[in-house]
Amino acid sequence: MIYADQAATSFPKPPEVVEAVCEVLRRVPGSPGRSGHRGALAASRVVFEAREELAQFFSLEDESRFVFTSGATEGLNLVIQGVLRPGDVALASAVEHNSVARPLEALCRQGRIRVHYVPCNREGFLDLRALKEMVKTFSPRLICLSHVSNVLGTIQPLEEIVPLKGEALILIDAAQSVGHIDIDLSQLAIDFLAFSGHKGLFSPGGIGALYLRPGVEEILRPLKFGGTGSRSESLEQPDFLPDRFESGTPNLPGIAGLAAGARVVRQIGLKNISSHERLLAETFIELIKKNPKICIYGPKDRTKATGIISVNIEGLPPSEVARRLDREFGVMVRPGLHCAPLAHKTLDTLPQGTVRFSFNYFNRLSEVERAAQALLEIAS
Amino acid sequence: MKLLLTFASIHYVLKAEKLLKTRGIPTEMVPVPKEISSDCGMALVMAEEDFKKVKDVLTGNVSPEGVYPWVKT
Ligand SMILES: Cc1ncc(COP(=O)(O)O)c(C=O)c1O
Numbered sequence: 419m420i421y422a423d424q425a426a427t428s429f430p431k432p433p434e435v436v437e438a439v440c441e442v443l444r445r446v447p448g449s450p451g452r453s454g455h456r457g458a459l460a461a462s463r464v465v466f467e468a469r470e471e472l473a474q475f476f477s478l479e480d481e482s483r484f485v486f487t488s489g490a491t492e493g494l495n496l497v498i499q500g501v502l503r504p505g506d507v508a509l510a511s512a513v514e515h516n517s518v519a520r521p522l523e524a525l526c527r528q529g530r531i532r533v534h535y536v537p538c539n540r541e542g543f544l545d546l547r548a549l550k551e552m553v554k555t556f557s558p559r560l561i562c563l564s565h566v567s568n569v570l571g572t573i574q575p576l577e578e579i580v581p582l583k584g585e586a587l588i589l590i591d592a593a594q595s596v597g598h599i600d601i602d603l604s605q606l607a608i609d610f611l612a613f614s615g616h617k618g619l620f621s622p623g624g625i626g627a628l629y630l631r632p633g634v635e636e637i638l639r640p641l642k643f644g645g646t647g648s649r650s651e652s653l654e655q656p657d658f659l660p661d662r663f664e665s666g667t668p669n670l671p672g673i674a675g676l677a678a679g680a681r682v683v684r685q686i687g688l689k690n691i692s693s694h695e696r697l698l699a700e701t702f703i704e705l706i707k708k709n710p711k712i713c714i715y716g717p718k719d720r721t722k723a724t725g726i727i728s729v730n731i732e733g734l735p736p737s738e739v740a741r742r743l744d745r746e747f748g749v750m751v752r753p754g755l756h757c758a759p760l761a762h763k764t765l766d767t768l769p770q771g772t773v774r775f776s777f778n779y780f781n782r783l784s785e786v787e788r789a790a791q792a793l794l795e796i797a798s
Numbered sequence: 799m800k801l802l803l804t805f806a807s808i809h810y811v812l813k814a815e816k817l818l819k820t821r822g823i824p825t826e827m828v829p830v831p832k833e834i835s836s837d838c839g840m841a842l843v844m845a846e847e848d849f850k851k852v853k854d855v856l857t858g859n860v861s862p863e864g865v866y867p868w869v870k871t
Contacts, residue, residue: 454829648807
């Protein structure tokens with residue numbers, strides 16, 4: 419069995435993560451911030467230390483800039499629905515995931531905002547000249563960008579893109595980049611960064627976080643209002659971080675797992691992770707490109723991509739290729755549109771999409787070679 | 799005498815506790831007395847003579863919501 423669907427969710431989960439999740443379930447009685455007893459306090463410490471871990475992970479001092487969410491999708495929705503006002507314009511790249519495109523389009527349909535998509539080339543890279551022009555023409559309130567395309571693995575050069583934002587706020591969808599490539603938030607003027615734990619940070623699903631640049635919380639409306647354990651005498655939502663955006667009892671085992679996973683990533687080192695993933699992708703491509711019936715998408719220069727590779731076999735639908743990979747070879751991949759129809763429009767792979775292989779640090783070279791062999795056999 | 803410091807939420811109590819601990823300033827975490835707030839939060843208690851040092855450590859990092867004389871009941 420070969421798991422090559424790491425971009426959907428990572429597997430296996432490291433023992434440190436499993437242990438951290440179980441430890442909370444076994445030993446922590448109480449809800450964080452909801453009582454004064456020692457159990458509740460222990461729960462609050464789990465959350466506090468997890469936030470500290472995130473600050474360290476992204477090279478920041480202030481842990482209160484991170485708000486826990488149920489995943490990238492919630493963080494993206496919180497920002498998109500929380501900062502855009504009637505009449506605003508938003509820009510998004512032409513390879514966005516539906517977790518960005520759908521909330522934007524929903525606001526458009528209600529007649530509240532307008533959205534324009536910044537073109538990307540066939541390798542998935544944002545057209546920087548077009549971005550510059552569109553920022554000038556539309557004076558957008560918000561720019562949304564996937565840091566790494568979930569279809570192609572393409573890494574957008576944030577250090578070149580972020581300075582082009584002008585007066586706009588920039589929201590980075592880091593679902594596919596966190597835990598794969600280094601993100602130093604002390605060096606980048608990013609306003610919001612949303613991510614999930616279950617992909618690159620090896621946590622269970624249903625937990626993630628949103629980073630907010632100092633000051634932006636004042637213009638962000640919460641998505642949810644409710645109990646926070648703080649200021650309970652007031653019927654008004656707290657105005658301070660992180661409580662303002664964390665209503666409801668949090669996913670404590672998830673938070674513990676997320677922090678443990680981030681620690682694992684720091685221990686392995688992002689340099690080691692990136693270079694292993696690149697080796698896997700390069701090996702895979704080297705093997706499959708022998709067959710001209712296999713079309714490979716994404717950056718030719720794999721130093722600019724992660725372990726995600728989309729392919730198609732001439733004359734075979736992606737769903738059929740994926741089915742045969744699973745049934746006959748035990749190789750698990752994801753066919754179709756990968757929740758990113760915009761990306762497939764850019765690639766001209768609508769309506770069938772592609773077959774996506776995605777490898778991570780825990781995949782061995784031999785697995786990648788066997789996966790390539792399986793694809794070659796199906797293509798022959 | 800001792801002083802009791804309250805904070806906006808448990809996050810800031812823990813943050814203040816950590817900062818003070820790393821500077822070697824002794825504190826004790828106690829439930830917020832019901833005369834101060836009906837919220838079931840926590841507060842930090844410390845010696846009055848440490849208060850100037852405490853302020854120096856917390857300024858720019860965490861601001862207490864309230865400072866009260868602490869009479870142990
Ligand atoms: C680029 C991108 N954005 C957002 C998401 C949504 O993540 P989640 O489903 O964990 O909220 C995903 C994963 O499916 C993704 O690949």
